[in-house]
Amino acid sequence: MGTNSKGETERELFRDLFGDSDVETAETQEHCKQVTLPNTFDNSYSHLMGCIKNVDIRTLFNNDATEEAREIPGLVFQKRILPPELSTAFFKYLEHVYFSETPKSGDTCDIQPRTNQGMYFGEFPQFHPFSFLEQICRLHPSLLPASIRNRTPSLFNQAIINLYDDEEGIGDHVDLFRFEDGVVGFSFGGPCVMQFRKATQADKLKAAAQDPKGPYGVSKKALCYENYHKILLESGDVYAMSGEARYEWTHGIKETSREHLQGFDIARARRISVTLRKLVDSNNGCN
Ligand SMILES: O=C(O)CCC(=O)C(=O)O
Ligand SMILES: [Fe+2]
Missing domain, CATH: 2.60.120.590 (Alpha-ketoglutarate-dependent dioxygenase AlkB-like)
Structure with missing residues (x-):
């Protein structure tokens, strides 16, 4: 994954979690001093969202x-x-x-x-x-x-x-x-x-x-x-x-x-x- 698309993914993750205002802050800061978002944060979030995407909720319900x-x-x-x-x-x-x-x-x-x-x-x-x-x-x-x-x-x-x-x-x-x-x-x-x-x-x-x-x-x-x-x-x-x-x-x-x-x-x-x-x-x- 290239730097740009990684940056974009990180922004999407931020937007999902914190709304637009924090994305802006991250972007603004990025221009002044190369802020890197914590890797473990996007790893844990994107891994979780990856797992969630694979789940059909109705299959989770089990009467027994x-x-x-x-x-x-x-x-x-x-x-x-x-x-x-x-x-x-x-x-x-x-x-x-x-x-x-x-x-x-x-x-x-x-x-x-x-x-x-x-x-x-x-x-x-x-x-x-x-x-x-x-x-x-x-x-x-x-x-x-x-x-x-x-x-x-x-x-x-x-x-x-x-x-x-x-x-x-x-x-x-x-x-x-x-x-x-x-x-x-x-x-x-x-x-x-x-x-x-x-x-x-x-x-x-x-x-x-x-x-x-x-x-x-x-x-x-x-x-x-x-x-x-x-x-x-x-x-x-x-x-x-x-x-x-x-x-x-x-x-x-x-x-x-x-x-x-x-x-x-x-x-x-x-x-x-x-x-x-x-x-x-x-x-x-x-x-
Ligand atoms: O940890 C739990 O499952 C219970 C928490 C709880 O009862 C509460 O926060 O009011
Ligand atoms: Fe409680």
């Missing part, structure tokens, strides 16, 4: 691999919805774009606070990797109820990208009520167990961005978390929470380096998740 948690209406997941090569390409892309500066937890040189979360706000552009994930959620026959799946103009307009190293997890929580119903998570990299329990009044107050220790708070004594419902999340898996699963149950990931589920011994390794949500429209008078 799609499960609903009987006790938790609205919790639906499909194991390995993304084939291994595509999941690995996603992992490398996300790691590079969001966390390339992030040392693994426990590294002694880790003086700066670790970056363990990335965010994407706004509707996903057509050739963005997240619009591929959004399209899966739109077309999948059973991840989300039709009323959510068919919402317009976009199904989601925010993505959170979480990084977990080794023992890291996330406390039990109900997602903030500033997000609409219908939350979907894709898992990449190492495995983990996601645990669900009935939400308490305190969990709901937190989700409503109110202080759970306030007048309506619930005493810690009342809480008994023995009865977790657990699912194993591996690279390429997807889970969706709507209705009761989204509002009446918490979800979380334990802080541990090893765990067991249904006879499996699970050793944690770097995991990156992408959670897709839609912000409640603040102009609709509902919040």
